[in-house]
Amino acid sequence: MIRRRNDLTLAQSFEGLRADYDAARSSRFRRRRTGVPAMGAGADYHYRSEAHYLKIMEYARDMDRNDLVLGQTVDRAVGNTIQGGFGLNATTGDDKLSAWLEGRWLEFSEDRDLCDVAGEHTFWDFENMALRGCLVDGDVQGLATDSKALEMIEGHRLRTPRNALKSAKYKLPNRQSAIVHGILIDDQRRPLEYWFTKNDIEPSAPLNNINEVRAIPARDQHGHRQVFHVMLQKRPSQTRGVSALAPMFDALGMFEDIQFATMVQRQMVACFAIFHERDLGFTLPGTEPAHGPQTEETAGGYTRTMEGLGPGMELFGLPGEKLSMSSANIPNPEFFPHMKMILQLIGVNLGMPLVMVLLDASETNFSGWRGAVDQAKMGFRSNQKRLAERLHVPVYEWQARGWLEADAGMRRLARRKGVLPLSHRWNFPTWPYIEPLKDASADLLRIRNALISRRRQCGERSMDWETLSTEIVEDNVMFISKAALAAAVLNEKFPGMGITWREVACLPTPDGVKISLAADAPGDAGSGTNQTETGNA
Numbered sequence: 001m002i003r004r005r006n007d008l009t010l011a012q013s014f015e016g017l018r019a020d021y022d023a024a025r026s027s028r029f030r031r032r033r034t035g036v037p038a039m040g041a042g043a044d045y046h047y048r049s050e051a052h053y054l055k056i057m058e059y060a061r062d063m064d065r066n067d068l069v070l071g072q073t074v075d076r077a078v079g080n081t082i083q084g085g086f087g088l089n090a091t092t093g094d095d096k097l098s099a100w101l102e103g104r105w106l107e108f109s110e111d112r113d114l115c116d117v118a119g120e121h122t123f124w125d126f127e128n129m130a131l132r133g134c135l136v137d138g139d140v141q142g143l144a145t146d147s148k149a150l151e152m153i154e155g156h157r158l159r160t161p162r163n164a165l166k167s168a169k170y171k172l173p174n175r176q177s178a179i180v181h182g183i184l185i186d187d188q189r190r191p192l193e194y195w196f197t198k199n200d201i202e203p204s205a206p207l208n209n210i211n212e213v214r215a216i217p218a219r220d221q222h223g224h225r226q227v228f229h230v231m232l233q234k235r236p237s238q239t240r241g242v243s244a245l246a247p248m249f250d251a252l253g254m255f256e257d258i259q260f261a262t263m264v265q266r267q268m269v270a271c272f273a274i275f276h277e278r279d280l281g282f283t284l285p286g287t288e289p290a291h292g293p294q295t296e297e298t299a300g301g302y303t304r305t306m307e308g309l310g311p312g313m314e315l316f317g318l319p320g321e322k323l324s325m326s327s328a329n330i331p332n333p334e335f336f337p338h339m340k341m342i343l344q345l346i347g348v349n350l351g352m353p354l355v356m357v358l359l360d361a362s363e364t365n366f367s368g369w370r371g372a373v374d375q376a377k378m379g380f381r382s383n384q385k386r387l388a389e390r391l392h393v394p395v396y397e398w399q400a401r402g403w404l405e406a407d408a409g410m411r412r413l414a415r416r417k418g419v420l421p422l423s424h425r426w427n428f429p430t431w432p433y434i435e436p437l438k439d440a441s442a443d444l445l446r447i448r449n450a451l452i453s454r455r456r457q458c459g460e461r462s463m464d465w466e467t468l469s470t471e472i473v474e475d476n477v478m479f480i481s482k483a484a485l486a487a488a489v490l491n492e493k494f495p496g497m498g499i500t501w502r503e504v505a506c507l508p509t510p511d512g513v514k515i516s517l518a519a520d521a522p523g524d525a526g527s528g529t530n531q532t533e534t535g536n537a
Contacts, residue, residue, distance in 0.1 A: 056138075
């Protein structure tokens with residue numbers, strides 16, 4: 001039975017007018033937002049205009065170049081994430097193969113001619129440029145070339161020609177939604193081709209013909225990636241990256257305006273002039289000096305200067321007229337709090353607390369500074385992982401396949417049972433202890449009380465316990481071996497001394513052990529007493 005509208009009670013009518021979520025209803029407290037489809041839309045819908053998408057990219061680049069604060073903030077965000085670069089740890093299951101692959105990667109990543117198709121950049125440079133391209137441009141693409149060197153292409157070169165819908169060779173049910181600003185995708189949103197402009201064309205020149213772009217398949221004939229699309233993706237339906245600076249455009253504009261107005265205000269305060277006050281019966285002696293090209297005629301027939309004021313000038317008033325100049329308050333009380341708020345908003349969008357944006361911790365105490373930096377590290381680690389997944393992993397696998405294909409001996413090792421030739425992990429850069437003694441003591445306390453395993457603790461520090469433990473043992477073996485050889489030489493040179501490797505090595509006392517030496521009191525038997533105490537330090 002369907003109840004008519006007129007059959008509803010007043011309470012039922014009001015209940016029907018109210019949605020389950022107030023957010024779904026219009027309100028005078030909510031500003032009107034454009035581009036919000038009632039039925040929902042994918043992420044690509046919101047940058048559907050290629051011209052607007054490229055304009056956002058160029059706006060962000062201009063602010064990165066010219067803004068007083070933004071460019072340096074991006075530099076610090078990139079520097080904290082990349083630092084000295086990511087370290088490769090090959091985990092093939094064969095020590096010889098792993099060491100060989102790590103050596104080849106080190107050679108490739110540090111040789112500009114091997115790494116860059118242009119011969120200008122190392123892989124560390126590409127790491128920095130890729131992350132900066134994600135934050136500023138929105139995305140950047142790495143391309144595997146036939147020369148085995150990497151080519152890095154900026155996002156503005158991914159373009160869609162006007163006749164692409166007629167010329168594309170893929171027969172897809174919905175052609176319009178299958179091409180997103182130079183990326184051809186299938187029904188499952190799987191990238192098929194990337195369309196790059198052949199050269200950096202004139203920005204205002206139209207891109208009409210598909211022959212003007214270079215179509216690169218996303219994967220080679222074996223199904224391996226050959227275009228490494230690096231972007232910070234927020235939605236599963238997102239094909240292109242969007243600049244992280246997009247939400248900050250208005251705030252950055254406010255920051256520049258306020259900064260400019262304050263500088264002008266300071267110039268006004270620095271300007272001084274002499275004002276002459278005259279009585280009503282004052283008569284002009286001779287010719288008045290001119291103070292600018294623009295004048296104004298008054299009711300009494302006099303003219304006055306309207307422009308051309310400058311520091312150190314003299315200004316004469318009309319008879320009976322009193323002139324005064326007000327001094328601006330520099331800076332006004334609201335300036336610093338407002339600028340601080342804007343800088344905080346800028347930093348939040350880049351994962352940078354104010355103490356890192358300004359390189360100044362005077363606004364907070366040590367605990368506040370440490371907490372803010374710890375929160376920033378969480379964002380840096382997330383960006384490290386995303387960058388490794390989209391750039392480091394596919395680039396390394398592409399190179400490793402080529403190296404193994406060219407070396408028959410290593411290829412035989414890779415085919416042995418139990419060997420995983422492409423298995424590896426990346427050791428992300430870490431940050432030094434903020435308060436080394438307390439942080440190290442806390443780590444030691446957790447290990448002793450079995451609150452955490454060593455491998456998990458190393459994971460918190462972005463280190464690998466397997467690699468770390470191997471290095472510790474190898475270093476100890478080398479240290480003790482050298483000490484034993486030195487002790488043998490001393491015993492041979494000075495017979496009867498009985499020197500051991502421990503005396504040569506002089507290892508530090510284990511933590512938690514106290515040793516004290518005390519002489520006997522006069523009259524006691526023995527020459528001395530050695531006391532050893534064990535316990536927590």
